[in-house]
Amino acid sequence: MAINKIFLGPLNKNNPILVQVLGICSALAVTAQLKPAIVMAISVTIVTACSNFIISLMRKTIPPRIRIIIQLMVIATLVILVDQFLKAFVYDVSKQLSVFVGLIITNCILMGRLESFAMQQPPIPSFFDGIANGIGYGIILAVLGFLRELFGSGTLWGYAIIPQSFYDCGYVNNGLMILPPMALIIVGVMIGIQRYINKDLQEK
Amino acid sequence: MKNFSNTYIYIYASALVVVIALVLSICATRLQPFQIENKNQEKMQGILKTSHSDKIMTDNITSNYQKYITKELTIDKNGIITDEYQNGKCIKGDSNNRAFKLNVKAEMSCLTEGKNGKLGIFVYQDEHCTKYIIPIYGKGLWGPIWGNIAIAEDGSTIVGAYFNHQGETPGLGAEIANEEFQNQFIGKTLFEQGGSWKGIVISKMPATAMPEAAHEVDAISGGTITSKGVETMINSCLNYYQPFLKTLQNGN
Numbered sequence: 357m358a359i360n361k362i363f364l365g366p367l368n369k370n371n372p373i374l375v376q377v378l379g380i381c382s383a384l385a386v387t388a389q390l391k392p393a394i395v396m397a398i399s400v401t402i403v404t405a406c407s408n409f410i411i412s413l414m415r416k417t418i419p420p421r422i423r424i425i426i427q428l429m430v431i432a433t434l435v436i437l438v439d440q441f442l443k444a445f446v447y448d449v450s451k452q453l454s455v456f457v458g459l460i461i462t463n464c465i466l467m468g469r470l471e472s473f474a475m476q477q478p479p480i481p482s483f484f485d486g487i488a489n490g491i492g493y494g495i496i497l498a499v500l501g502f503l504r505e506l507f508g509s510g511t512l513w514g515y516a517i518i519p520q521s522f523y524d525c526g527y528v529n530n531g532l533m534i535l536p537p538m539a540l541i542i543v544g545v546m547i548g549i550q551r552y553i554n555k556d557l558q559e560k
Numbered sequence: 561m562k563n564f565s566n567t568y569i570y571i572y573a574s575a576l577v578v579v580i581a582l583v584l585s586i587c588a589t590r591l592q593p594f595q596i597e598n599k600n601q602e603k604m605q606g607i608l609k610t611s612h613s614d615k616i617m618t619d620n621i622t623s624n625y626q627k628y629i630t631k632e633l634t635i636d637k638n639g640i641i642t643d644e645y646q647n648g649k650c651i652k653g654d655s656n657n658r659a660f661k662l663n664v665k666a667e668m669s670c671l672t673e674g675k676n677g678k679l680g681i682f683v684y685q686d687e688h689c690t691k692y693i694i695p696i697y698g699k700g701l702w703g704p705i706w707g708n709i710a711i712a713e714d715g716s717t718i719v720g721a722y723f724n725h726q727g728e729t730p731g732l733g734a735e736i737a738n739e740e741f742q743n744q745f746i747g748k749t750l751f752e753q754g755g756s757w758k759g760i761v762i763s764k765m766p767a768t769a770m771p772e773a774a775h776e777v778d779a780i781s782g783g784t785i786t787s788k789g790v791e792t793m794i795n796s797c798l799n800y801y802q803p804f805l806k807t808l809q810n811g812n
Contacts, residue, residue: 419564422573433580437587444594447602534731 362485366492372465373496379465384536392452393501401490403434408486412479427470435460508533610693610708611684612720631683632659639803664697698793701785703727715808721745733786744777759795762787
């Protein structure tokens with residue numbers, strides 16, 4: 357498989373959240389603000405790429421009957437390593453993410469890509485498939501985090517954006533934006549927009 | 561697909577477990593010094609923040625701490641200083657009882673059970689004033705809450721407060737970590753004019769008229785249980801420091 361085809365797919369036509377519909381739970385949980393959303397996206401990209409690479413290296417040796425368990429062990433180990441590194445080197449960010457880093461283990465994108473790509477393809481393409489899916493996931497998370505923080509709290513990355521004059525005129529932060537259901541609605545709207553633009557994604 | 565034998569499966573799984581255990585333990589031991597240093601920096605920063613000094617910048621935490629926190633005292637429940645740590649050296653008692661190393665949660669539970677407990681005090685000193693910073697620990701709605709209270713040389717006036725939490729509700733109980741809530745405590749007094757203990761009241765409708773207003777602070781709307789938790793934490797922890805605070809008052 358050509359490297360650029362592997363790379364471009366997850367960014368649009370095969371986007372993990374909008375098309376494969378994976379990783380929805382974390383997309384709703386960490387996007388109330390932009391900063392944790394970006395850090396989560398980076399963490400998922402690193403873990404997906406590395407687990408894809410490692411499982412692809414091992415793919416010919418893994419007994420099929422325990423392959424899900426083996427995949428889970430590799431993912432869990434990588435996530436624990438990421439968590440320990442965050443705690444050691446970017447402590448304030450790790451406190452913001454707290455339990456959500458551990459929840460990367462349950463993110464369906466990782467298992468999904470391992471099963472459908474890494475178990476069949478060689479290591480280097482698998483690595484790039486992991487990076488691409490991570491970036492595709494990250495783009496959606498960034499958009500969600502941007503919209504939810506801006507309209508739900510009036511800030512971006514912690515800095516106040518909406519000027520005080522708006523609040524004085526009667527503008528109120530949209531509290532629904534901070535809650536997960538609104539994130540799901542936004543994802544639905546994004547799926548609709550993407551299918552309108554890319555007619556070939558629509559089912560016949 | 562090649563048929564893997566049962567023996568292969570058992571050996572494969574066991575070998576993988578051993579490899580993973582090795583990788584994780586090596587990683588944990590190598591990274592632990594960094595993680596402990598981060599936790600210590602956070603603790604120092606909390607103490608420095610409580611002092612509300614205009615001199616403290618957010619970087620150079622360790623050097624600021626060594627410069628402005630000149631003494632660490634450990635007292636018992638009768639107000640007697642049992643250990644003193646100054647300029648990086650223990651000049652009285654046991655260096656293991658250093659205030660920075662005390663586990664506030666453990667000492668508080670010893671004291672509530674009636675046993676002996678150690679109480680830590682951090683003494684902040686610059687050219688204008690001396691402040692006594694006391695660590696506190698308590699229970700919020702969903703988990704523990706903790707913080708520091710800075711008291712002036714008169715042993716009664718609060719000059720700074722810092723609170724933090726583990727999992728209080730964002731926007732509600734979590735507001736205790738905001739400066740707006742913490743700054744309310746500045747200027748409030750723990751003892752009445754006559755010298756008797758009053759403590760702090762956190763209420764939905766705090767008194768605006770003196771003398772009650774000197775002891776009351778506004779609670780957080782929608783964060784009733786966390787606010788009550790902060791009130792209980794301040795009063796029950798600082799209660800053990802009464803003998804020490806009284807010696808400060810008599811000293812003036």
